[in-house]
Amino acid sequence: MNKYKITTYGCQMNVHESEKVAGLLEKLEYSATDDINEADIVVFNTCCIRDTAEMRAFGNIGVVKHQKKKNPNLIVVVVGCMSQQEGYLDIFKQKYPYVDIVLGSRNIAMLPKMILESKNSKSKFRSNLQPDDYLETDEKTPVTRTSFPNAWVNIIYGCNNFCTYCIVPYVRGREISRDIDSVVKEVKSCVDEGYKEITLLGQNVNSYGNDRSDGASFAKLLAEIDKIEGKFRVRFMTSHPKDLNEEIVDIIANSKKICKNIHLPAQSGSNSVLEAMNRRYTVEHYLSLIDMIREKMPDCGITSDIMIGFPTETEQDFEDTLTLIKKAQYSSAFTFVYSPRQGTIAAKMEQISPAVKKSRIMKLVALQNSVTRQISKNYIGKEYEVLVEDKANKLDGYMCGRTDCGRLVTFKGDENLIGEFVNVKINEAHSASLFGNIVE
Ligand code: 5AD
Ligand code: SF4
Numbered sequence: 001m002n003k004y005k006i007t008t009y010g011c012q013m014n015v016h017e018s019e020k021v022a023g024l025l026e027k028l029e030y031s032a033t034d035d036i037n038e039a040d041i042v043v044f045n046t047c048c049i050r051d052t053a054e055m056r057a058f059g060n061i062g063v064v065k066h067q068k069k070k071n072p073n074l075i076v077v078v079v080g081c082m083s084q085q086e087g088y089l090d091i092f093k094q095k096y097p098y099v100d101i102v103l104g105s106r107n108i109a110m111l112p113k114m115i116l117e118s119k120n121s122k123s124k125f126r127s128n129l130q131p132d133d134y135l136e137t138d139e140k141t142p143v144t145r146t147s148f149p150n151a152w153v154n155i156i157y158g159c160n161n162f163c164t165y166c167i168v169p170y171v172r173g174r175e176i177s178r179d180i181d182s183v184v185k186e187v188k189s190c191v192d193e194g195y196k197e198i199t200l201l202g203q204n205v206n207s208y209g210n211d212r213s214d215g216a217s218f219a220k221l222l223a224e225i226d227k228i229e230g231k232f233r234v235r236f237m238t239s240h241p242k243d244l245n246e247e248i249v250d251i252i253a254n255s256k257k258i259c260k261n262i263h264l265p266a267q268s269g270s271n272s273v274l275e276a277m278n279r280r281y282t283v284e285h286y287l288s289l290i291d292m293i294r295e296k297m298p299d300c301g302i303t304s305d306i307m308i309g310f311p312t313e314t315e316q317d318f319e320d321t322l323t324l325i326k327k328a329q330y331s332s333a334f335t336f337v338y339s340p341r342q343g344t345i346a347a348k349m350e351q352i353s354p355a356v357k358k359s360r361i362m363k364l365v366a367l368q369n370s371v372t373r374q375i376s377k378n379y380i381g382k383e384y385e386v387l388v389e390d391k392a393n394k395l396d397g398y399m400c401g402r403t404d405c406g407r408l409v410t411f412k413g414d415e416n417l418i419g420e421f422v423n424v425k426i427n428e429a430h431s432a433s434l435f436g437n438i439v440e
Contacts, residue, residue: 002040003033009057010047012237013201014080016143016152017108018045021079023142024111032144036067041075041115046082048167050339057082061096068098075115077101079108084171086343089127104129105172106157109137135176149387149419151195153186154178155221156202161240163267164278164345165310165338168203175204175211184224191230196387196419198225200236206243219247226255231421233387233404234258238265238305241289242280253296260297261406264289265305269324270317273310277346283324290328301331301405308364309338309357311349318360325367331375331407332432333368337361369431376407376429383439384409386424388417409434 004025008018021043022032033039044061047053061078068074076099082088084104092099101114107128114126131137134157145151158173159166187198200221202208209216225234234257241264252258264286268274271282293300306325308318325333337357340347384403392398392410399413401422410433411424428435 002028002030003038004030004041004043005033005036005039006043006045007060008045009053010045010049010081012152012199013154013203014045014047015147016154016201017080017105018043019143019145019147019152020138020141021045021108021111022144022146024108026144027142028112028115036064037070039074041077042067043077043079046078046080048082048085048171048341050336050341052339054082061099065096065098075100075118077103077111077114079103079105079111081105081167081171083127084129085167086170089129093125100124100126102127102129104131106131106134109141135178139178139182145190145195149194149196149389150199151190151193151197152199152201153183153190154202155183155200155205155218155236156208159203160207161204161280162278162345164276165307165341167341167344170343172203175207177208177210177212177216179212179214180216180221180224183221184228187225187234188228191228191232194419195232196421197233197235200225200234202236202238204238204240204243205236206240206245206248219245219251222248222251222255222258226251226257228257232257235261235406237263239263241266241286244289246292249293249296252300259404259406260300261303261404262293262300263303263305264293266324266328267305267307268310268313268317269321270313273313273317273321276312276349277310283320287324287327299405301403301407302328303406304328304330304333305336306333306364306368307336307338308360309352311338311346311351313338313352313360318363322363322367325364325371329371329375330368331405332372335361335364335368373429373431376431376434379407379426379434380429381426383423383425384436386411386422388413388420388422390418391415407434408432409436411436411438413438 006018008014046057083102100118118124118126156177158175159169160175162169206218208218386401386409388399388401392400400410409424422438424436425439426434426436
C-alpha cells in the first residue's frame with residue numbers, strides 16, 4: 001500500500017486542513033506513516049505568519065532533496081499559506097525544483113487530480129493557487145480526524161480585517177462563511193461518532209455570517225449548536241475584540257455545551273499602537289469587554305495573543321502593554337515578537353531594533369508567567385470536570401485534559417480514559433499546569 005507523511009506548521013486551521021489532505025489521500029488508498037523512508041508522498045502544510053514558521057518549513061522542505069535522490073518516485077507537495085504568498089511559486093520552482101505540486105490554502109481538494117496528472121506526465125510540476133467555488137468543494141472534502149476526543153469544524157474561512165502586521169488576509173483571502181445547517185450537521189455527525197469536544201474554527205469567528213444574506217450570525221450558530229443532544233463540549237477560536245458582543249457572551253453564559261473559555265487577542269495595551277495596527281478598538285473598550293465577560297461568567301478562562309516590537313511601539317507603549325497584562329489577568333497568553341511580513345503595511349514602517357524586541361519579550365513573558373502562577377494557586381483544593389485528552393508529556397502513568405475554562409490538568413490514569421469526562425481535585429499548581437487526582 002502507498003504511504004503518505006504530512007508535516008504541519010502553524011495554527012489549528014492548518015492542523016484541520018491537514019486532516020482534509022489525509023482524507024483525500026486515504027481516498028486514493030494511501031495510508032499514514034511517520035517515517036519518511038517509507039513514504040511515497042510527503043506533504044508540507046506551511047505557515048507564514050512569522051519568519052520563524054517560514055524558515056522552519058523551508059529548512060524541512062530542503063531536507064527532502066536527499067530523500068528524492070534515494071527515491072525518485074517520491075511525490076513532494078507543498079500546501080498552505082506560504083505557497084499563496086506573492087513570488088513564492090517561483091521560489092519553489094527555482095530553489096526547490098524537487099517539489100512536484102504546490103497548492104494554495106483554498107485548493108487542497110485539487111490534490112488527487114494533481115497527483116494523477118503529475119504521475120502520468122513527463123513534466124511533473126503542477127500548481128494551482130486559484131480556486132473557483134471553494135465552499136462547495138470544501139463541503140465534499142473527506143476528513144481523516146487526528147485529534148480525538150476533539151474534532152475541528154470550520155465555520156468561516158479567510159479574513160477581511162487587514163491588521164497592518166498580518167499576512168493572513170493576503171494568503172487566505174476574503175471571508176466566506178458556511179451555512180448554519182452544514183455546520184450543525186457536521187457537529188452532529190462528530191458527536192454521533194463519539195467526539196467529545198468540538199472546536200469551531202475561523203480567523204475571526206465573530207464575523208461569521210456577515211458575508212451571507214440568510215441572517216446567519218455567530219450568536220445564532222452557537223445557539224443552534226447548543227441544542228444538539230449528547231454529552232460534549234464546544235470551543236471556538238479566534239474572537240476579535242471589535243466584534244465580540246454582549247449577545248454572544250449571553251449565549252455562552254446561558255449555554256449547556258459551550259465552554260466558558262474565550263481567546264480574545266488584545267495584541268497591545270497602547271491605543272496608539274492598536275490604531276497603527278488597524279485593530280479598531282481601544283484598550284478601554286477591550287477592558288470593558290473583559291469586565292462584561294467576568295460579570296456574566298466569573299469563572300471564564302480568558303486568554304490572549306500579545307505582540308511586542310510592532311513599529312512605532314515606544315517604551316511607554318510597551319509599559320502600557322504590561323499594565324494591560326496586569327489588569328486583564330489572563331489564564332495564559334501567547335506572546336509574540338513582531339515579524340515583518342512582505343506586502344503588509346507595517347513591513348514598510350520604520351522597524352524596532354532586535355535588542356529592544358528581545359528585552360521587551362523577556363519582560364512580557366516573565367510578567368505573564370507570574371500572573372498565570374498567581375491565578376493557578378486559586379485552583380488548589382477545588383474540583384473540576386476534565387475531558388481526558390492524552391498521555392501527560394514525559395510522565396509515565398499520568399494523563400492530561402482540560403477544564404471547561406481551558407486549563408490543562410495532569411493526573412494519574414491510563415489511556416483507556418481518553419475521551420472520558422472525569423472529576424479531578426486539584427492539589428498542586430505549577431505556573432501553567434495544574435496537578436490533581438481523579439475523585440468519584
Ligand atoms: N508578527 C508576529 N506575530 C504575528 N501575529 C500575526 N502576525 C504577526 C506578525 N507579523 C500573531 C498575532 C495573532 C497570532 C495568531 O499571531 O498575535 O493574533
Ligand atoms: Fe490577521 Fe487581524 Fe485577520 Fe487575525 S483579524 S487573521 S490578526 S488580519
